[in-house]
Amino acid sequence: MTRVATRNAVARIAVGLLAASVVAVLAGCAGSGSGTNDGPGASTPTSATPTAGSLHGSITVFAAASLKQTFTDLAARFEAENPGTTIELNFAGSSDLVTQITEGAPADVFASADEKNMSKLTDAALIDPAAPVDFATNVLEIAVPPTNPAGITSFADLAAPGVKLVVCAPQVPCGAATVAVEQASGVTLSPVSEESSVTDVLGKVTSGEADAGLVYVTDVKSAGDAVKGIEFPESSGAVNTYPIAVVKDSAEAEVAQAFVDYVTGSVGQSVLADAGFGAP
Amino acid sequence: MTATPSASARYAGVPRWVAVVAAVGALFVVVPLVGMVVRVNWAQFIPLITSESSIDALWLSLRTSLTATALCILLGVPMAIVLARTQFWGQKILRSLVLLPLVLPPVVGGIALLYTFGRRGLLGSTFDVLGIEIAFSTTAVVLAQTFVALPFLVLSLEGALRTVGTRYEAVGATLGAAPTTVLRRITLPLVLPALLSGAVLSFARALGEFGATLTFAGSLQGVTRTLPLEIYLERETDPDAAVALSLVLVVVAIIVVSIAHQAGESGPLRGGLRAAPATTAPTPVRKSGAA
Numbered sequence: 001m002t003r004v005a006t007r008n009a010v011a012r013i014a015v016g017l018l019a020a021s022v023v024a025v026l027a028g029c030a031g032s033g034s035g036t037n038d039g040p041g042a043s044t045p046t047s048a049t050p051t052a053g054s055l056h057g058s059i060t061v062f063a064a065a066s067l068k069q070t071f072t073d074l075a076a077r078f079e080a081e082n083p084g085t086t087i088e089l090n091f092a093g094s095s096d097l098v099t100q101i102t103e104g105a106p107a108d109v110f111a112s113a114d115e116k117n118m119s120k121l122t123d124a125a126l127i128d129p130a131a132p133v134d135f136a137t138n139v140l141e142i143a144v145p146p147t148n149p150a151g152i153t154s155f156a157d158l159a160a161p162g163v164k165l166v167v168c169a170p171q172v173p174c175g176a177a178t179v180a181v182e183q184a185s186g187v188t189l190s191p192v193s194e195e196s197s198v199t200d201v202l203g204k205v206t207s208g209e210a211d212a213g214l215v216y217v218t219d220v221k222s223a224g225d226a227v228k229g230i231e232f233p234e235s236s237g238a239v240n241t242y243p244i245a246v247v248k249d250s251a252e253a254e255v256a257q258a259f260v261d262y263v264t265g266s267v268g269q270s271v272l273a274d275a276g277f278g279a280p
Numbered sequence: 281m282t283a284t285p286s287a288s289a290r291y292a293g294v295p296r297w298v299a300v301v302a303a304v305g306a307l308f309v310v311v312p313l314v315g316m317v318v319r320v321n322w323a324q325f326i327p328l329i330t331s332e333s334s335i336d337a338l339w340l341s342l343r344t345s346l347t348a349t350a351l352c353i354l355l356g357v358p359m360a361i362v363l364a365r366t367q368f369w370g371q372k373i374l375r376s377l378v379l380l381p382l383v384l385p386p387v388v389g390g391i392a393l394l395y396t397f398g399r400r401g402l403l404g405s406t407f408d409v410l411g412i413e414i415a416f417s418t419t420a421v422v423l424a425q426t427f428v429a430l431p432f433l434v435l436s437l438e439g440a441l442r443t444v445g446t447r448y449e450a451v452g453a454t455l456g457a458a459p460t461t462v463l464r465r466i467t468l469p470l471v472l473p474a475l476l477s478g479a480v481l482s483f484a485r486a487l488g489e490f491g492a493t494l495t496f497a498g499s500l501q502g503v504t505r506t507l508p509l510e511i512y513l514e515r516e517t518d519p520d521a522a523v524a525l526s527l528v529l530v531v532v533a534i535i536v537v538s539i540a541h542q543a544g545e546s547g548p549l550r551g552g553l554r555a556a557p558a559t560t561a562p563t564p565v566r567k568s569g570a571a
Contacts, residue, residue, distance in 0.1 A: 095516045164416065166498065171516040192416040193498030194505075196513050204498065208400040209415045 057252040058086035062097045064113035070275045108250040114173040118243040132243035134280035135264045136272045141217045142230040143205045150211035155232040166201050166210040169194035177238035184237030221276040321520040328524040336502040337510035345486040348425035352433045352482040360437035382431040390495025420497035425486035433478040440474030480540035
């Protein structure tokens with residue numbers, strides 16, 4: 001008798017736990033679902049003219065990983081100048097962001113690290129072909145550990161035997177730029193590793209595993225004292241242009257356009273220039 | 281315990297809601313696989329998985345995973361025996377530490393390996409003196425895979441050793457067999473099924489290794505770019521190739537899991553061992569597949 005009772009109690013507890021966990025999972029799903037939709041959906045539509053001060057609503061900006069510092073800064077300034085607006089930021093590799101937007105992620109603004117990924121979205125009619133505006137450029141720079149153990153001084157030095165060079169794989173924008181510089185300069189590099197992202201290249205240099213890496217000027221700048229940057233004239237052979245545009249289906253097109261104007265305007269340009277980006 | 285009739289008879293007693301929740305759980309695992317399979321570009325499937333970079337990645341993955349599995353057996357069997365058959369101060373802590381890679385995010389394992397075997401790492405200069413360069417080499421891939429896969433073998437083998445008990449070993453010893461003879465003739469044959477399933481699980485873990493390899497070994501075709509790294513990279517430009525290669529990994533994983541299941545369930549010595557009472561306390565970390 002007691003045994004049955006115990007078993008029932010155990011069963012009841014198990015059912016309770018299961019029910020609780022199912023509820024929790026469902027709540028979690030609902031929570032995150034409404035969280036992402038909250039931005040454009042929950043806010044009241046603005047009917048006022050798009051002048052600063054009258055803007056209301058929240059937008060989600062999808063920006064290339066290399067824009068993390070500058071866009072975080074710019075979004076905070078934009079929100080301060082336009083009370084009533086909020087900006088959610090989502091940083092990832094440009095091609096990841098394109099995949100996310102294509103699969104239906106709620107983005108209002110897309111800032112790409114190259115024109116190729118922007119045209120993927122204009123081709124898919126998710127962004128008006130006339131919308132993208134170039135707002136910055138970036139070039140490659142050699143990053144070496146602070147002690148520069150291999151004594152690198154030029155692009156040609158990277159091809160010297162024994163130099164452990166790490167670059168981006170040709171499939172990603174920084175790797176495509178590397179190939180372009182190689183072809184333009186006639187120097188053939190033999191890297192020990194072709195990484196999937198600039199951060200991975202930088203990581204190999206800061207940890208001292210690699211003697212040198214090819215990354216963007218802005219990456220060297222944001223890495224601070226962890227690496228030493230060496231500019232090289234051949235980098236002009238591959239200039240990366242960053243376009244930005246409002247996504248067609250944006251529910252907050254006014255705020256989205258205002259943010260794009262802010263990035264391409266004087267404040268945006270000076271913040272980007274401070275981070276090492278070139279003017280478009 | 282393993283007979284089918286009794287299993288099906290017991291099934292009649294499972295409450296319906298358990299079966300319903302179980303079905304939801306199964307769908308949760310299966311539906312994403314279906315989602316991937318429907319995206320496969322079948323017209324291009326063979327060219328995609330037989331491209332030079334794909335073949336290089338698959339071949340490298342198989343080679344390094346097999347080497348890592350061999351290393352796991354070499355190091356893991358003695359570790360499991362020591363953990364299961366001896367008692368010493370700090371054993372519990374040691375066991376937790378050995379099993380740590382099981383719960384660590386692989387990228388953390390990669391960072392740990394980097395600061396140990398890397399050029400500026402704890403042992404980096406030692407290896408430098410010996411003329412061994414680990415950074416950006418296939419050796420680094422094998423090290424990363426062994427690091428994450430070793431606990432699987434130790435875990436399943438230790439559980440089996442404890443379940444089997446020391447009765448037969450004691451009999452062998454009283455009949456005059458030396459410890460090594462007992463190990464070779466009695467202990468290892470007894471736990472062979474667990475050793476096999478543990479090895480297959482280690483192989484599977486090594487094959488899927490991504491985070492530690494990416495952090496520690498780098499990524500270069502034919503040298504360090506294993507199949508998971510190739511998939512990650514192809515995703516950037518050629519999603520079709522990434523999906524096709526993912527399917528290859530899924531198929532390999534299914535084969536591996538079924539082998540591990542067979543090895544774990546149909547050991548020839550199983551039936552006899554069930555009767556043998558365990559003379560040591562059951563391990564708290566025993567796995568059902570190994571027991």
